Amino acid sequence: MSAQTTGPVLIVGTGLLGTSIGMALRRLGVEVELADASPSALALARDMGAGMIAHEGVDPALVVVATPPDVTARVIDEALREHPRAIVTDVASVKTIIARELEACGADTTRYVGSHPMAGRERSGAGAADADLFRQRPWVIAPVAGSAERAIRIVRSLALDVGALPLDYRAEDHDAAVACVSHVPQLMASLLAASLTRAPQEALGLSGQGLRDSTRIAHSDPRLWAAIVGGNSREIAEVLRGISRDLLDLLHSLDSAAGDPLAPGLVAQVTKVLEAGNDGVERIPGKHGGAPRRYAEVSVLVPDTPGHLGRLFTELGEADVNIEDFALEHSAGAPMGVGRVLVDPAAAAPARAWLTDHGWTVLDGAH
Numbered sequence: 435m436s437a438q439t440t441g442p443v444l445i446v447g448t449g450l451l452g453t454s455i456g457m458a459l460r461r462l463g464v465e466v467e468l469a470d471a472s473p474s475a476l477a478l479a480r481d482m483g484a485g486m487i488a489h490e491g492v493d494p495a496l497v498v499v500a501t502p503p504d505v506t507a508r509v510i511d512e513a514l515r516e517h518p519r520a521i522v523t524d525v526a527s528v529k530t531i532i533a534r535e536l537e538a539c540g541a542d543t544t545r546y547v548g549s550h551p552m553a554g555r556e557r558s559g560a561g562a563a564d565a566d567l568f569r570q571r572p573w574v575i576a577p578v579a580g581s582a583e584r585a586i587r588i589v590r591s592l593a594l595d596v597g598a599l600p601l602d603y604r605a606e607d608h609d610a611a612v613a614c615v616s617h618v619p620q621l622m623a624s625l626l627a628a629s630l631t632r633a634p635q636e637a638l639g640l641s642g643q644g645l646r647d648s649t650r651i652a653h654s655d656p657r658l659w660a661a662i663v664g665g666n667s668r669e670i671a672e673v674l675r676g677i678s679r680d681l682l683d684l685l686h687s688l689d690s691a692a693g694d695p696l697a698p699g700l701v702a703q704v705t706k707v708l709e710a711g712n713d714g715v716e717r718i719p720g721k722h723g724g725a726p727r728r729y730a731e732v733s734v735l736v737p738d739t740p741g742h743l744g745r746l747f748t749e750l751g752e753a754d755v756n757i758e759d760f761a762l763e764h765s766a767g768a769p770m771g772v773g774r775v776l777v778d779p780a781a782a783a784p785a786r787a788w789l790t791d792h793g794w795t796v797l798d799g800a801h
């Protein structure tokens with residue numbers, strides 16, 4: 435595939451996002467130069483194949499600012515001044531505050547367009563970067579009042595080149611949306627995981643996949659997230675207020691029940707919470723960001739010793755089964771894990787039969 439993006443592209447901030455973008459562009463042959471406040475972060479990004487270290491007098495066609503949100507407007511403003519022919523974008527997780535900061539400092543925003551790839555990880559830094567991070571993921575394009583059409587086109591091409599799906603948003607609408615689907619989920623995962631610091635050690639030995647699923651992002655970088663949450667505080671508070679009302683109602687029912695499982699109102703209240711959860715989760719779009727789509731699950735026992743996972747994937751490949759998603763569930767101390775392979779519903783029965791024929795223990799047949 436050939437790139438629409440014309441280089442050189444200067445990436446400022448070579449952590450997870452900046453390095454992933456650099457790697458994806460380099461793979462298409464685009465010239466990429468890298469800059470970061472940290473020399474070691476910069477060297478690692480270069481070693482990961484994200485581009486070369488920016489030389490004195492670099493004259494980029496496009497600058498991508500991938501720094502933490504609280505310094506992003508300043509870095510954008512500097513880039514607009516230092517590179518008068520360049521289009522400048524950023525990938526920060528908040529958009530309105532950056533647009534306001536740029537306006538306040540009198541930046542030339544005709545050459546600036548905000549953006550935000552809805553793809554990332556709970557790990558920071560170039561070491562966690564991945565050239566495929568953005569494939570089939572939404573990439574928000576959020577122009578400011580003065581953004582020129584040409585600048586919007588160039589930023590959209592960047593998103594397409596790295597495999598993402600560009601979506602146009604107003605900065606304010608973006609911030610309200612990500613408060614719901616990204617910022618509050620992060621805070622809820624962190625609050626939930628924080629409650630584990632008060633749990634006795636023997637309780638943690640019973641941890642299962644439900645807890646792991648709900649706390650993966652609690653590994654995220656506190657400094658980065660403090661800047662994200664601080665930059666979208668009003669919208670986040672609004673969503674949290676709704677959750678807090680539901681939580682207080684539930685708590686009230688639990689307290690009133692005083693240990694009686696059939697206390698008046700208790701079952702109805704708990705059912706209401708669970709059903710509302712069912713409704714909410716149904717609204718999350720499928721893996722390509724399109725209409726929700728159900729995959730069939732094939733559950734198979736995977737011995738917890740080297741080589742088995744590789745063999746499982748290879749054998750499914752030999753059966754011409756595309757793995758849409760995969761999770762491995764472990765129980766502490768167990769010699770086996772349960773591999774949950776999500777496949778196209780039409781491929782589920784053949785996949786189960788093939789695996790059984792090849793000596794695997796397939797757990798289900800009913801999904």
Ligand SMILES: NC(=O)c1ccc[n+]([C@@H]2O[C@H](COP(=O)([O-])OP(=O)(O)OC[C@H]3O[C@@H](n4cnc5c(N)ncnc54)[C@H](O)[C@@H]3O)[C@@H](O)[C@H]2O)c1
Pocket residue numbers: 446447448449450451452469470471472475500501502503505506509525526527528550551552553554555556557558559560655658662
């Ligand atoms: N982590 C995610 O999942 C994710 C997803 C989408 C968007 N974002 C956004 O992308 C941006 C970068 O996030 P990340 O996860 O790559 O963070 P990161 O911590 O991995 O990388 C940030 C990099 O910016 C550098 N930096 C900090 N201040 C700088 C400055 N003034 N000048 C130059 N370099 C500077 C740091 O040294 C670091 O290498 C943030 O704005 C974040 O909101 C993150």
Ligand SMILES: O=C(O)C(=O)C[C@]1(C(=O)O)C=C[C@@H](O)C=C1
Pocket residue numbers: 526527551552553554555556615616617651
């Ligand atoms: O999948 C993850 O690990 C992420 O946290 C990615 C995620 C998200 O919430 O979806 C996190 C923050 C970003 O601004 C965009 C993407």
